[in-house]
Amino acid sequence: MFAIPHLDIPPLASAGGTIRLPGSKSISNRVLLLAALSVGHTDITDLLDSDDTRVMLKALAELGCRIEPQADGALRIHGVGGALPVQRAKLFLGNAGTAMRPLTASLALLATRHGGEFELSGIPRMHERPIGDLVDALRQLGCPVTCLANEGYPPLRLGDGQPHALQLEQPIRVRGDVSSQFLTALLLALPLVAQESDVAIEVVGELISRPYIEITLNLLERFGVNVRRDGWERFTISAGSRYASPGRIAVEGDASSASYFIALGALAPATPGTDGITIEGVGLSSIQGDIRFVEAARLMGANIAGEANRLHIRRGTWPLKAIDLDCNHIPDAAMTLAVMALYADGTTTLSNIASWRVKETDRIAAMATEARKLGASVEEGADYIRITPPARPQDWRAASIHTYDDHRVAMCFSLAAFNPAHLPVRIEDPKCVAKTFPDYFETLFQVCATPIENIPVICVDGPTASGKGTLSAEVAEQLGYHLLDSGVLYRLVGLAAEQAGLSTAEPDLKDPAHARRLGELAAGLRVRFEGQKTLFEGRDVTDDLRTESAGMAASRVSSVAEVRQALLGLQHAFRQLPGLVADGRDMGTVIFPDARMKVFLTASAEQRAVRRHKQLISKGIAANIDGLLADLKARDLRDISRTHAPLKAAEDALQLDNSGMDIEQSVQQVLDWWQGRTAFSGS
C-alpha cells in the first residue's frame, strides 16, 4: 500500500495481463456478521483484508466472538448462536458503513431483548452520514436508541441496560429511497428475534440499490434463513428462523473493484504480447449487483467476454461512446463510468445517483470538482452528473486529485493517466484505497505499461558515506518509488568472487582472462531482494555486504569493465512504475543518463568518517576514525580515477553538500527540488 502524502502516476500507454481481485467488501462484512451470529463455526475463505473488514472483525472480537486464522488461509469464526457473551461495549467503527448499519440493527435488538447497552461511533465523516431511517425503524420495534450528538446520526447508544419486549406484530416500516443498507441491516438482524412468529418489513418509498438487497437475501439463505419477498415492498422472515453456519464459505472477488480493471481494458490499448485484461475471482455468475457494470461498459464500447468466475476485457469502440444511463442499479461502480466518460465521443449523463451524496464523501461534488481539474466540463444536479471530456488533447491538464478519504475517487482517477496529452496524474492520500483494495495501485502498475522514458528516475551519486543510501531510501519511500542500491550489486560480486575463490586483488584484475571470469560471475548472480534483505543463492547476506572490507572489495571489482557491463541489464530492470530512485556512482552519468533529476551528494571526508564510525559503532562493530578516514579516501580515489564509469557528477546534476545538514534536511531539499520538476509544481 502507498502510505504517502501523494502518488504521482506517470502517463500510461497500455495495459495487459491477469489480475485476481480482493474479496467483495459487501459480501465480506455480511458474511462476518452472519457467521458470528450463527450456531456453529464458519470457515471463511478469500475474505477481503481492508480497513472496513478489520473494523468489523475488531468489533466482533470485542463482542466476545472467537476468531481463529486457519492453516489453510481461512478465517474461522466461532458463532455465538444469537446470544452475545458481552452485554456492554463501546465500538469504534471508523468510516465503515457496512459495519455501522448492520451492527446497529443487530445490537439494538439483542440489547433490547437481553438488557444490554452498546455505543457505536466512528470518524467525523461517519457522524455526518445519516442513519435516522434505521433508528426510526428500531424505535418502532421498541428498541431504546439514543443519538448521542445529532438526532438521526451516529454516535448511537443502543439499549439501556434493561430488557424490553420487542413489538414484532406489526410490519416494521423502513425507508428504502435513501440507502438500501437500512433494509439490509434489518434483514440481517430480525432473524435473531423471529423465533415465535413471522416478522415483516415494509419498505417506504422506492427501494434503491436493489442488487445489494439481493446479496443480502442470497447470503441469508446460505446461513439457513429464507425470506419471502413480495415485489420490493415487503419482506417476511418466517417464524422459527435461526442462523446456522454453512460450514465453509468463499467470498467472491469484489465486482465494484472489478469496474476499474474493466474500464482499464476498455480504454487502454493492449500491451504488445498480451490480449488485454483478464480478471479472475468474479464473473457473470456473481451475486453482486455491480457485475452489471459489464453491461454499462459494453454500452460505452468495451469488448468483454465473460465466464462464471472470470472476465476478459479488450478495447472495442474507440473513442468510447458517450451514454445516458440510469445508474440506480450500480451506484458504486457507476463512478467508474464518470472517468470512462473522459474518453468518450460526447457528453455522458449518469442519473439516479442521489445516494452518491451521502457516501464516504459527497461523491457527485467530488467527481465533478476533480474531473473539472483535468479539463472536463461537468454539470451536476441533485441526482445526476453530466460530463463532457476535454475537447482536444491540449485541453487536458495535469491535475492533483483530491480524494476526500474516498477509496473510489482515488481508484477512478488513476485511470486519467491514460489521457491523450500524456500528462501525469497526482493522487492525493493514495492510502484511502485501503478501505476496499489496499494493493490497488500495485495491481494497476503490474498490468500497465508505458514507454521507459515516461518512468521517472532520480539519481543520487556520490562518494562513500555521504549518505546516498539513507537519502535515497527515504526519498523513494516518500514518493512510493522503487529503490536501486547499485553498490549492493558490486558488493555482491565481491562476495561471490570470494566464495568462488576468485581473487579481487588489484593486480589480478588486470588479467583479461580473470576479468572475463568475474564478468561471467556477475552475469550469473542469483540474487533476490526481499524488502531490506538481500538473498544470495537463497542465503541472507545483508549484513555480510555492509562490512568495510566488502565495500573495499566492491570498489576493486567495480573497476572491471566486464563486471560493469554484466550488471547493466539488472540495473535497468529496476526502472518500473511508478518511478525509481537509484543510488551509486554512475547512476546519472552512465546507467540512467536521461534521468529527470540527478543529485551529486557530498560531505567532507572528515564528516563522512565520523558518520561511518557512528554507524559501525551503533551496529556493535569496532572501528577507528583515523583508519576509516584513510580507507574512505583510498576508496574515493579508486572510484574517481578508474577508467570505466568513474565516480563524478553528471553535468546536469544538482550538487548537495550535506556536511552541515541532518538527514531530514537533506531529504527535504531533494524532495523540494523534485517537486519543482514535476507537472504539479504549482500545487
Ligand SMILES: Nc1ncnc2c1ncn2[C@@H]1O[C@H](COP(=O)(O)OP(=O)(O)OP(=O)(O)O)[C@@H](O)[C@H]1O
Ligand atoms: N545528512 C546526514 N547527516 C548526518 N548523518 C547522515 C546524513 N546522511 C547519512 N547519514 C548517516 O551517515 C551514515 C552513512 O550513510 P549511508 O550509508 O547512507 O551512506 P552511503 O553514501 O550510502 O554510503 P556507501 O556508499 O558506503 O554505501 C549512516 O549512518 C547515516 O545515518
Ligand SMILES: Nc1ccn([C@H]2C[C@H](O)[C@@H](COP(=O)(O)O)O2)c(=O)n1
Ligand atoms: N554505481 C556504482 C555503485 C557502486 N560502485 C562501487 C564503488 C563503491 O566503492 C562500491 C560499493 O558501493 P557502496 O555500496 O558503498 O555505495 O561499489 C560503483 O562502482 N558503481
